[in-house]
Amino acid sequence: MIDINKIRADFPILKEKVNGKQLVYLDNAATSQKPQVVIDSIVNYYTTINSNIHRGVHTLSQKATDAYEQARIKLQQHFNAKKSYEIILTAGTTHSINIVATGFSSILKKDDEIIVSAMEHHSNIVPWQMLCERTGAILKVIPMNLEGELVLSEYDKLLSKKTKLVFVNHVSNALGTINPIEEIIDKAHKVGAAVLIDGAQSAPHIKPDLQKLDVEFYVVSAHKLCGPTGVGFLYGKEEWLNKLPPYQGGGEMIEKVTFEKTTYAGLPHKFEAGTPNISGVIAFGTAIDYMNEIGFDNIASYENELLEYATKKLLQIEGLKIYGTSKHKTAVISFNIGEIHPYDIGSIIDKLGIAVRTGHHCAQPIMDFYKIPGTVRASFSFYNTFEEIDLLYDALVKAKTMLC
Structure with a gap:
C-alpha cells in the first residue's frame, strides 16, 4: 500500500x-522529482568523499570507488543482469543508444536491415538514421494503429534474414502504451536479429527482468527513476559488448598505451572513458533503493x-x-x-x-x-x-x- x-x-x-x-x-514522463535521500546522497558525496575513482590508493578515492561500484551492483541486481560488468554507466538513455548505434557501424553491411517502431522517441530514431547513412543499411518501421498500439502482423512481414537489429521502446513516452516486448524480442531472435529496448519510460513503472527477457541491449535514464539528470546505463549481454568497439577514447578505458599501439580495458571500463558523474551514479543507487522500499x-x-x-x-x-x-x-x-x-x-x-x-x-x-x-x-x-x-x-x- x-x-x-x-x-x-x-x-x-x-x-x-x-x-x-x-x-x-x-510532467513525470519528462523527469521525475527527487526525494530528500537522493539529494542528501549527492551532498554527502561532495561533503565527505569527493575524489576521483579507480585511480587512487588514498582513502577518499577508495571510498568513492566502492560507493560507485556498489551502485553498479544495485542496478545489476534490480534489473537482474547476469553480471555487474554488463551494466555500462552512461550519461543517460540517449548516450546509451548512441554507443550501440556507433558500435554497429563496424557490424552492419550495405543492404542489411534494421527495424524501429513508429512510436519511438527521437533519440531512438535519429541515431539509427545516422547509422544507415554510414553503412548503407536500410531502416524499416513497424506501423501503429489509432489506439496507439504496434501492428505486430506488419512486424512479422518486416522480419527477414536481412534483419540485424530491432529497437523498440518498452513504453511510449508520448502515449503511455506498454509494448509487447517479449513477443517482439522472441520474433527477432527467430531470424537471428539482436534487440535493443528503450526502457527510459518503463523503468519508473515496471521492474524488468533482463535475463528473463533475454534481450541483447536495454537502456535506462536515472532522472525518470527519482535519480539525478545526466546519468543512466546501457545493459548489454557480455558477448555483444565484446563485439562492439569502444565508443570514445580516453582515460580509464585503456589497458596499455604507447605511441605505437593502444589496447583496451575489459568490461565495463572499455565503454567508460573519462571521469564520470560519480555523485550522480551513487545517487542513482540511492534512488533505486528508495523506490524498492516503496x-x-x-x-x-x-x-x-x-x-x-x-x-x-x-x-x-x-x-x-x-x-x-x-x-x-x-x-x-x-x-x-x-x-x-x-x-x-x-x-x-x-x-x-x-x-x-x-x-x-x-x-x-x-x-x-x-x-x-x-x-x-x-x-x-x-x-x-x-x-x-x-x-x-x-x-x-x-x-x-x-x-x-
Whole structure:
C-alpha cells in the first residue's frame, strides 16, 4: 500500500508554489522529482568523499570507488543482469543508444536491415538514421494503429534474414502504451536479429527482468527513476559488448598505451572513458533503493488507479480527446481539447500552478500519424494524488472557457 502523505513529505519540491499556487507536478514522463535521500546522497558525496575513482590508493578515492561500484551492483541486481560488468554507466538513455548505434557501424553491411517502431522517441530514431547513412543499411518501421498500439502482423512481414537489429521502446513516452516486448524480442531472435529496448519510460513503472527477457541491449535514464539528470546505463549481454568497439577514447578505458599501439580495458571500463558523474551514479543507487522500499508492485497498482481516475475525469470535458487508448498503458494521458492549441492550454494552467508537457514530446512521427501539432501530456507518478487530478480538471475547464 502507498502511504501518500509520507511519500509526499519525502519530496521537498512538492511544497513549492508556482505563480502563487501550490505546485501540481504532472510532467513525470519528462523527469521525475527527487526525494530528500537522493539529494542528501549527492551532498554527502561532495561533503565527505569527493575524489576521483579507480585511480587512487588514498582513502577518499577508495571510498568513492566502492560507493560507485556498489551502485553498479544495485542496478545489476534490480534489473537482474547476469553480471555487474554488463551494466555500462552512461550519461543517460540517449548516450546509451548512441554507443550501440556507433558500435554497429563496424557490424552492419550495405543492404542489411534494421527495424524501429513508429512510436519511438527521437533519440531512438535519429541515431539509427545516422547509422544507415554510414553503412548503407536500410531502416524499416513497424506501423501503429489509432489506439496507439504496434501492428505486430506488419512486424512479422518486416522480419527477414536481412534483419540485424530491432529497437523498440518498452513504453511510449508520448502515449503511455506498454509494448509487447517479449513477443517482439522472441520474433527477432527467430531470424537471428539482436534487440535493443528503450526502457527510459518503463523503468519508473515496471521492474524488468533482463535475463528473463533475454534481450541483447536495454537502456535506462536515472532522472525518470527519482535519480539525478545526466546519468543512466546501457545493459548489454557480455558477448555483444565484446563485439562492439569502444565508443570514445580516453582515460580509464585503456589497458596499455604507447605511441605505437593502444589496447583496451575489459568490461565495463572499455565503454567508460573519462571521469564520470560519480555523485550522480551513487545517487542513482540511492534512488533505486528508495523506490524498492516503496515496492514496484505498489507503485504500479497506485499509478494505475490514478490513470483510471484521471481518464474518467478528463473525459467529462466536452471536446477532450485522448491519444493512446491501449488497454496496456502506464500513467500517461495525452490529449487535446477541440481545436485549441496544446501550448495555449499548457500556458494557462501553468498560471494555476499545474505543470504538464505540451508539444510533440520528441515523437513527431506520432503527431504526424494523428495529423496534429502536438498534445497536452499529463503524466503521473506515485507521489501524485487524486486531489491533484481534480485540480487539473478544474484548470482545464477554466482554460477551455477562456480559449473557446
